[in-house]
Amino acid sequence: MAPAPHVAKREDSLTRGERKNLTRNGLLQAALNLIGEGRSFTSLGIREIAREAGIVPNAFYRHFRNTDELGLALVEEVGITLRRLLREARQVGEGKSEMVRRSVLVYQHYVKQNRLLFLFISSERAGGSRILRLAIRNEVSHFTHEMAQDLRRLGAYEGLSTSSLQMICGLIVTAMLGAAPEILDLPAGQPLLEAEMTEDFVRQLQLILLGASCWRDQPPALLASSRMRPKQP
Amino acid sequence: MAPAPHVAKREDSLTRGERKNLTRNGLLQAALNLIGEGRSFTSLGIREIAREAGIVPNAFYRHFRNTDELGLALVEEVGITLRRLLREARQVGEGKSEMVRRSVLVYQHYVKQNRLLFLFISSERAGGSRILRLAIRNEVSHFTHEMAQDLRRLGAYEGLSTSSLQMICGLIVTAMLGAAPEILDLPAGQPLLEAEMTEDFVRQLQLILLGASCWRDQPPALLASSRMRPKQP
């Protein structure tokens, strides 16, 4: 058996901390790889992950107390990934025509490029450990918030209150994350099926934005009691 | 140890098929109960389910070949449940004012009432076994379809093509299923948090419907090649 060849580069000239971070990342990547092979994160075991990472089971404990803690580390990567997505999305330009379609294409490409992480998000966002779920939801909430800021900065939708803008972005994000699993489940080499899905997604977003452009904030908040007149034009 | 008291009613006067169906339902319910205790379906084992159902592990095989097959049976219940939801939703009446809010309240109540099944849907819709995922997606697709028919029958949105109506319903269903986990994760006894969530959900649906009422089907489909003119009415 090979003696833990988890460093294929220069095995010397590495400080201890760097080495530790290396195998730590190895563990994270190992978990993602297993997810990529169809296993669900919740059902992963310490031994399984350690084996995939090429270390002995006990060494796992040097980095995480249990799999949930490893999951939280993955959620952090999710945050970084989503932030990068926003950065990329900002560069699609502002030409109104076809801007939605371009954004959708960027998103689809991004999901496929970060396949493993999106598999992780999609399946753990609504299942498995409660702690993970809340952590992911938190990250997604941040994402929504930043998206709203971006939209505001973009200049459109001047008449909308901040809370309405966030509501809209929440809907957009829901649609995006809901589309992710379908993107990931696409059988490779079915371009017309993918095109159909893309078109549907584009139209959904256009519908949302159309609704947003017609939206008028309700002057009186008719939250609890419904005695006042809603009169939404 | 008690000798399998899985029938608490009259243990006699039951035909064999009825008895079988009884323990079969016991297995389904056992799986749901375990889900309700925080376990995710994918990580459930045969022994675990059988133990919870009060039978010996081997008896499981008399009903299902493996856990996936049991999952498919659960998906069938999901279908039934969704159909009932549509039936209930049809009865909220047609008064346009506050109709969305009433529908949302009905939905929230329904999700809480069928908590276990919605937990199952939410978490397995995007994770775990591919077969289950596709089965659920199929059921959801049916649901969307029927919802579109209902909307059409309702009379509103006359100007929309069938495909557009389905796209809209797809978005609505995505929003609904996306909201389910948040409804289920609500800490009990926080009425104002729930009210906030409700209000957000209501506004999202109103936004969608507002967009729908402004929507015009594009005469020229600029799909893949924009050379032909499909002239969709």
Next chain:
DNA sequence: CTGCATTGTGTACAAGTGTCCACTGAAAGT
């Protein structure tokens, strides 16, 4: 009534799991 089919039981086994403990070797601090 007789015999078959079928649901559920008990035992058993190989394989996998989380975690504890004692250990090694080398980098890091003195």
Next chain:
DNA sequence: ACTTTCAGTGGACACTTGTACACAATGCAG
């Protein structure tokens, strides 16, 4: 040059798991 620290090793323990086989009880058809 020394001691300390600590990532990684190896073995062991008590469990749990899926599944196979032989068997018991009982509804039901002949």
